[in-house]
Amino acid sequence: SQGAVIKLDPEGKLVYATLLGGSSGSAAYAIAVDDQGNAYVAGETGSPDFPVTPGAFETVFPNTTLNVNGVFDETGFVAKVNGTGTGVLYSTFLGASTNITAISVDESGHAYVTGSTGPDLPVTAGAFKSSAGPASGFVTKFNRTGSALVYSTFLGGSSLALALDRAGNAYVAGYDACGSFTTTPGSYEPTVPVTNCYYGIEAAYYIAKLNQTGSALVFSTFFPDQITGIAVDDVGSVYIGGSTTPAADFPVTPDAFQTTSEKPFNYYSIATLSKLNRKGSRLLYSTYLSGNDNDLTQGIAVDRWGGVYVTGLTASTNFPVTGNAYQKTNIAAPIQAYSGFVTKFRFSLELRRDLLGY
Numbered sequence: 001s002q003g004a005v006i007k008l009d010p011e012g013k014l015v016y017a018t019l020l021g022g023s024s025g026s027a028a029y030a031i032a033v034d035d036q037g038n039a040y041v042a043g044e045t046g047s048p049d050f051p052v053t054p055g056a057f058e059t060v061f062p063n064t065t066l067n068v069n070g071v072f073d074e075t076g077f078v079a080k081v082n083g084t085g086t087g088v089l090y091s092t093f094l095g096a097s098t099n100i101t102a103i104s105v106d107e108s109g110h111a112y113v114t115g116s117t118g119p120d121l122p123v124t125a126g127a128f129k130s131s132a133g134p135a136s137g138f139v140t141k142f143n144r145t146g147s148a149l150v151y152s153t154f155l156g157g158s159s160l161a162l163a164l165d166r167a168g169n170a171y172v173a174g175y176d177a178c179g180s181f182t183t184t185p186g187s188y189e190p191t192v193p194v195t196n197c198y199y200g201i202e203a204a205y206y207i208a209k210l211n212q213t214g215s216a217l218v219f220s221t222f223f224p225d226q227i228t229g230i231a232v233d234d235v236g237s238v239y240i241g242g243s244t245t246p247a248a249d250f251p252v253t254p255d256a257f258q259t260t261s262e263k264p265f266n267y268y269s270i271a272t273l274s275k276l277n278r279k280g281s282r283l284l285y286s287t288y289l290s291g292n293d294n295d296l297t298q299g300i301a302v303d304r305w306g307g308v309y310v311t312g313l314t315a316s317t318n319f320p321v322t323g324n325a326y327q328k329t330n331i332a333a334p335i336q337a338y339s340g341f342v343t344k345f346r347f348s349l350e351l352r353r354d355l356l357g358y
Helices: 194-200 349-355
Strands: 003-008 014-020 026-033 039-045 075-081 088-094 099-105 111-117 136-142 149-154 158-164 170-176 204-210 217-223 226-232 238-244 270-276 283-289 295-302 308-314 339-345
Touching: 003 026, 003 039, 014 075, 026 111, 039 099, 039 111, 075 099, 075 111, 099 158, 111 170, 136 170, 170 226, 204 226, 204 238, 226 308, 238 295, 238 308, 270 308
Parallel strands: 026 099, 136 158, 158 226, 226 295, 270 295
Antiparallel strands: 003 014, 026 039, 039 075, 075 088, 099 111, 111 136, 111 158, 136 149, 158 170, 170 204, 204 217, 226 238, 238 270, 270 283, 295 308, 308 339
């Protein structure tokens, strides 16, 4: 298998499609695009001949021993593809046991990646956390040419999602064994919520804001249930997309869009959207987004006007849709299959309250 990069125009027509890989397995898990239309792609590869570029940060495949399956263990890669899909501007390996799950790029063209890694991740001087056990979340920032690290640090747990603010602070969401992740005093949930460890699920989800140099946490907090996406607006408010179940005491706010769930059983999944203030100390709003069957949030984004976009999967026959929706009924629901959904929440007064420091 190989990674693929595909670009469509505003009408959905193919602009380019290109493969990215070597003679063994490769997978692209994350993508970001800069203002010039360059695509930043990250994932993992088991190919020693993966197309890295001269002068890149790590040009030699780091794994030299075949595993029990007779193939090389996979390592992370980061590649920058030009705006026409005709060439790779840089491509590099990252660590010997790194799985990259998310990538973001700032206005200056620095690529930030996160995921899970082993103790062999290259870390920089002054990093927030310079060592880790067998597995750990991490954040790595590359320079604009992919030739060096601006910073690289362990974080703990397993990192899933990543977002950046205009100042270059990195916001990471992930999970860890109950109680072991580093949180900061005054954060929304400095200790593990009981709901994170129900029914034998020994995982606590977290949100962490890392400073511009990767040397310290600005804030770090646990969160009551699963997180699959994170976004940040222009004032630093944090938006979290995730899911919960009826069995969990998820903190829905009183004036939320949807305050109750129609799930018939406690193990059903409920899509959620939540917003924290810019200090990570208070929940501004939190809502369900679901119908009568399984619903899952998979991605989240916020625009410059405060609109929040949520995407995911639903098996519900009564998932909330608007009157002018492109597809008003879930045609997959009768066979208990999933349809994709896209939901936009409009600007909220909570943004104004956050600006005032409430």
